[in-house]
Amino acid sequence: MxxxxxxxxxxxxxxxxxxxxxxxxxxxxxxxxxxxxxxxxxxxxxxxxxxxxxxxxxxxxxxxxxxxxxxxxxxxxxxxxxxxxxxxxxxxxxxxxxxxxxxxxxxxxxxxxxxxxxxxxxxxxxxxxxxxxxxxxxxxxxxxxxxxxxxxxxxxxxxxxxxxxxxxxxxxxxxxxxxxxxxxxxxxxxxxxxxxxxxxxxxxxxxxxxxxxxxxxxxxxxxxxxxxxxxxFVGHINLLPVEVDQPRQGIVRLGSQLIRAGQFEHLNGRPVRLAVRPEELKSGFVEGANNLTGKIESVTYLGAIVRIRVDVDGHLVSLDMFNERALNIPAVGQPYAIHFPVGACWLT
Ligand code: ADP
Ligand code: MG
Missing domain, CATH: 3.40.50.300 (P-loop containing nucleotide triphosphate hydrolases)
Structure with a gap:
């Protein structure tokens, strides 16, 4: 009790x-x-x-x-x-x-x-x-x-x-x-x-x-x-405005690029945003699917973690990586690919 x-x-x-x-x-x-x-x-x-x-x-x-x-x-x-x-x-x-x-x-x-x-x-x-x-x-x-x-x-x-x-x-x-x-x-x-x-x-x-x-x-x-x-409020999160492209496959569009992000039956036609924590995103192009490409907008050293912000067709995406993996980050303005693991994304 x-x-x-x-x-x-x-x-x-x-x-x-x-x-x-x-x-x-x-x-x-x-x-x-x-x-x-x-x-x-x-x-x-x-x-x-x-x-x-x-x-x-x-x-x-x-x-x-x-x-x-x-x-x-x-x-x-x-x-x-x-x-x-x-x-x-x-x-x-x-x-x-x-x-x-x-x-x-x-x-x-x-x-x-x-x-x-x-x-x-x-x-x-x-x-x-x-x-x-x-x-x-x-x-x-x-x-x-x-x-x-x-x-x-x-x-x-x-x-x-x-x-x-x-x-x-x-x-x-x-x-x-x-x-x-x-x-x-x-x-x-x-x-x-x-x-x-x-x-x-x-x-x-x-x-x-x-x-x-x-x-x-x-x-x-x-x-x-x-x-x-x-x-x-709790932790950091990317909330990216996306448009539904192929509902059955759970595919949405950010700018001009397509990405698979999971279920959206629960949204009932509301405007859709793709939610994903910065530490879940992976740096670089992963063969197969679910990569977005953009340009590096900023690189911020936060001690143990480095936060990279990438401009994807006008939308800023944050990606966190551990410092020791961040040795080869390209300079600001360079092209950059981000992999979105499907299980880490949800629509809201
Ligand atoms: P928190 O602790 O989360 O910062 P509070 O509980 O102190 O918030 O305040 C909640 C709300 O109630 C605020 O809008 C605050 O201005 C109001 N409030 C709190 N105490 C009083 C009071 N004694 N008289 C009038 N308004 C109050
Ligand atoms: Mg208080």
Whole structure:
């Protein structure tokens, strides 16, 4: 049975719909990400879970108990914000122990739990430091320890890594997953960063303008996006405007060139686009079929990967290849052939 349930949750702010008919059931110990662009309703949904906002309609249940209207401090949830929100006048240890002190726990218990939490985030040696004597990454680990100290049933994180440098962000991302799995705690993680969502989550909820677009595992979201928005938001994708040429054979035309791209019965006469991920395309002419030819428009080095953009009859096609295979890329303006594996293409 699902531990946490959101049933038909909606939220409006003086006429503006921030979240519309949000439904989700979260299992115990699951790591769920809310992923979507800025303003799509991620924070609002998280704040309704935490008890900082009351839904306009719908219910929230935890272990079959309705907590839609319950105050935040009665919900047994821990929350971590982007801005750390530590108490500046308290030491690291006092920050971590704050929730337990408010709850009136005995001193010995608080001390034991604080040490346990500081060990968990590997910051025992920093117990007496104040927040302004700690790095951003350390402050955020402390905020995590503070949220966990009350032993919440659910951990809520709102873009907890966005204020940190790239390297620390990556370290702390792995740290969050390690701690979450170690504790087996049900976690909701808000982010606009698809890489974070893909690498951390058991399941991802992709949102747009307050509406869920797709719920699925990282593999499902990436390999079978529920629509163009998800396909474009998660990873890179070519969406090429094509015209149907031979419906039975699944053949379409891009500019003046023909290509086999798969089924289009499901399209019902809508304008057709050919969807294919840049890393699925193959460089060069493959004997047999399904090659398009064009001219190289640009070559961009992205570290491990090189992205080549090819102008095919006025349409730009992106192709990614690993750096070590990219030694013999012709110069910009040169002719170039791309092979489209049939199984990697779909029509939308
Ligand atoms: P996200 O976290 O995905 O960036 P938010 O949940 O913060 O999105 O915001 C969703 C929408 O709700 C936005 O249009 C935002 O302007 C609006 N919104 C959020 N909080 C309030 C508020 N307190 N008052 C009015 N509008 C709000
Ligand atoms: Mg937000």
């Amino acid at each position: 699902a531990q946490l349930e959101l049933n038909h949750i909606s939220k409006s702010f003086s006429g503006t719909i921030a979240v519309h008919d949000f439904n989700l059931a979260v299992e115990t110990g699951e790591f769920i990400s809310f992923l979507g662009p800025s303003g799509c309703g991620k924070t609002t949904t998280l704040r309704m879970l935490a008890g900082f906002e009351i839904p306009t309609s719908g219910t929230i249940r935890l272990d079959n108990r309705d907590l839609t209207l319950l105050p935040a401090n009665k919900r047994n949830m821990g929350m971590v914000f982007q801005s750390y929100a530590l108490f500046p006048n308290m030491t690291a240890a006092q920050n971590v122990g704050y929730g337990l002190k408010v709850a009136g726990k005995p001193k010995a218990e608080i001390e034991g739990r604080v040490n346990e939490m500081l060990d968990l985030i590997q910051m025992r040696d920093f117990a007496r430091r104040y927040p302004n004597q700690l790095s951003g990454g350390q402050q955020q680990r402390l905020a995590l320890a503070r949220a966990l100290a009350i032993r919440p049933q659910v951990l809520l994180l709102d873009e907890p890594l966005s204020a940190l440098d790239a390297k620390i962000r990556l370290e702390l991302r792995q740290e969050i997953r390690r701690i979450q799995q170690h504790l087996g705690i049900t976690t909701i993680y808000v982010t606009h960063d698809q890489e974070e969502a893909l690498s951390l989550s058991d399941r991802i909820v992709v949102m747009r303008r307050g509406v869920i677009q797709q719920v699925g595992t990282p593999q499902q979201i990436y390999n079978n996006p529920a629509g163009d928005f998800v396909a474009e």
